[in-house]
Amino acid sequence: MEKKRCIAMIPSPGLSHLIPLVEFAKLLLQKHNEFIITFLIPTFGPLSSSMQSILNTLPPNMNFTVLPQLNNIQQDLPIEPATQMKLIVKNSVPFLIEEVKSLISKTHLIALVFSMFSTDAHDVAKQFNLLSYLFFSSGAVLFSFFLTLPNLDQSANTSKFLESCYETVNIPGVEIPFHVKELPDPILCERSSDTYKSLLDLCQKLTLFDGVIINTFTDLEQDVIRVLQEREKLCVYPIGPIIRKESNNETNMEVCLRWLENQPPSSVLFVSFGSGGTLSYQQLHELAFGLEISGCKFLWVVRVPSKNSSSAYFSKQNDDPLEYLPNGFLERTKDKGLVVASWAPQVEILVHESIGGFLSHCGWSSTLESVVNGVPMIAWPLFAEQKMNAKELVDVLKVGVRAKVDDENGIVKRDEVVKAIKGIMEGDESLEIRKRIKELSVGAANALSEHGSSMKALSDLVVKLHDY
Known part of the structure; x- marks a missing residue:
C-alpha cells in the first residue's frame, strides 16, 4: 500500500508562532486532505497549558511530537525573545534529525515547513533531499525589509550602522519610508551583538527555501506582494489571512x-x-x-x-x-x-x-x-x-x-x-x-473565497508538493 504524503512543520517556540502554523495546516488539509501533517515542536521546558490544549485537539491527519527539552541551556538563553527562539531551535537540530529519519521510515515525507525563527534547521531538509518552505507568520512588509537587510549591512561601516548611516529606510513595495526607530528592535543593537547577528543570519537564509508562505493577502499588501513575486529565485505564496476561528482557552x-x-x-x-x-x-x-x-x-x-x-x-x-x-x-x-x-x-x-x-x-x-x-x-x-x-x-x-x-x-x-x-x-x-x-x-473574505487570490496561491503551492 502506498504511503500517504507527509509534511512536517517545525514551529518556532511560543504560542504566537504555533497558532498560525496550526491554522495554516488546518486550511491546507481542509482544501487538500490527501496529506498528513506532523508538528515537530522544539522547546526548552514544559509546554504551556495553552500550547498543550492546541496540540491535544488537532484534527485527523494531524499529529505532533515534542522534541526533548533543552533544560541544559536555560541559563544561557538571552532575554530578547527572537534570539531565544532561534537558539532553542538551533540546539534542537540533532533531535529534529532523528524525528525526520523516523518519519521517512513510516511515511512518504516530502517537505519540511519552518517558522520564522526555525531557519537554523533548514539544512535538515537539504540533508534528506526534502522540499523546504518558510512559513512567515508576519506580513509582507516585514519580509521585504528582511530581504533588504543583508544589502544594508554590507554597505555599513559603523557598529550601529542603521542609526549611524541612515535616518530612514526604503522598503521595496512601500511608498512611505520607515524611520530607523520604527524597525525591529534587534536592528538598533550593536552589529557585534548576538541579537543583531542572529537576525542578520536569519535574513541571509530567507532565499534558500523552495518557497515562502506569507500570512497576508493581496488587498492588504498589494504593492509589496507584487514586488516580492517579481523577484528572481523567490517563490512567494500569500495565503492569508490565517487566524484562529475560536479561542483555545476558556478562561474569562x-x-x-x-x-x-x-x-x-x-x-x-x-x-x-x-x-x-x-x-x-x-x-x-x-x-x-x-x-x-x-x-x-x-x-x-x-x-x-x-x-x-x-x-x-x-x-x-x-x-x-x-x-x-x-x-x-x-x-x-x-x-x-x-x-x-x-x-x-x-x-x-x-x-x-x-x-x-x-x-x-x-x-x-x-x-x-x-x-x-x-x-x-x-x-x-x-x-x-x-x-x-x-x-x-x-x-x-x-x-x-x-x-x-x-x-x-x-x-x-x-x-x-x-x-x-x-x-x-x-x-x-x-x-x-x-x-x-x-x-x-x-x-x-474575498481572498479566502473559492476563487480568491489566497486560495489560488494555496493551489499553486499544492501543485509543487504533488510534483515532487
Whole structure:
C-alpha cells in the first residue's frame, strides 16, 4: 500500500508562532486532505497549558511530537525573545534529525515547513533531499525589509550602522519610508551583538527555501506582494489571512461575553497586548487613568507590570495583576468597564458586535484578527516588529491611530490615551477609519473565497508538493 504524503512543520517556540502554523495546516488539509501533517515542536521546558490544549485537539491527519527539552541551556538563553527562539531551535537540530529519519521510515515525507525563527534547521531538509518552505507568520512588509537587510549591512561601516548611516529606510513595495526607530528592535543593537547577528543570519537564509508562505493577502499588501513575486529565485505564496476561528482557552470566556451582551453596538474598546506583552507600572497607571478620563466603555486584559515589555512571553506570572491598578480604579469604572486578569478570549471578543475599537500591541496575528472583523485599531507597539506593523496600519493602510509616546520618558501619557480613544471611537476621523477597515475586511473574505487570490496561491503551492 502506498504511503500517504507527509509534511512536517517545525514551529518556532511560543504560542504566537504555533497558532498560525496550526491554522495554516488546518486550511491546507481542509482544501487538500490527501496529506498528513506532523508538528515537530522544539522547546526548552514544559509546554504551556495553552500550547498543550492546541496540540491535544488537532484534527485527523494531524499529529505532533515534542522534541526533548533543552533544560541544559536555560541559563544561557538571552532575554530578547527572537534570539531565544532561534537558539532553542538551533540546539534542537540533532533531535529534529532523528524525528525526520523516523518519519521517512513510516511515511512518504516530502517537505519540511519552518517558522520564522526555525531557519537554523533548514539544512535538515537539504540533508534528506526534502522540499523546504518558510512559513512567515508576519506580513509582507516585514519580509521585504528582511530581504533588504543583508544589502544594508554590507554597505555599513559603523557598529550601529542603521542609526549611524541612515535616518530612514526604503522598503521595496512601500511608498512611505520607515524611520530607523520604527524597525525591529534587534536592528538598533550593536552589529557585534548576538541579537543583531542572529537576525542578520536569519535574513541571509530567507532565499534558500523552495518557497515562502506569507500570512497576508493581496488587498492588504498589494504593492509589496507584487514586488516580492517579481523577484528572481523567490517563490512567494500569500495565503492569508490565517487566524484562529475560536479561542483555545476558556478562561474569562463567560464573564467577557456576558458583559459584552449588555453593551450597545460598537461601543466598547478592547484593550489587550497579546500573549506576551506587558507594561511598566507607570505605564499601566497612565493607561488606567486614560481609560477612566475618556469615559469610553472598555474591556481590558491586565497583566502584572514589568520593565521588560515581553516578560510574559515565556514566563508564567503568578501575582494578581488587578492588585497593581490605581487605588479605587475598579470601583470608579465599574459601570463603564470590565477588567480581567492575564487572558481573555480575543477571537470571540473581536467578532462581537459590541466591540468598536481595539487597543493593540500590533502583533501580526492580532492585526489580522482586527482587519478580518473590521475593527479599527489604536496602535501601541511594545517589542519585536510591532512598531513596523503599527506604522503600516496607521500611515500606509490608514485603519488606526497611534498612541503617541512622550519622547522624554517613553510613556504614553493619559491625555494621549484619551486622544487616541476619541480618534477611533468618535468624530469624522473615526468614520473614515471604519470605512477603510471594512473595505479590507471584505477583501480578506474575498481572498479566502473559492476563487480568491489566497486560495489560488494555496493551489499553486499544492501543485509543487504533488510534483515532487
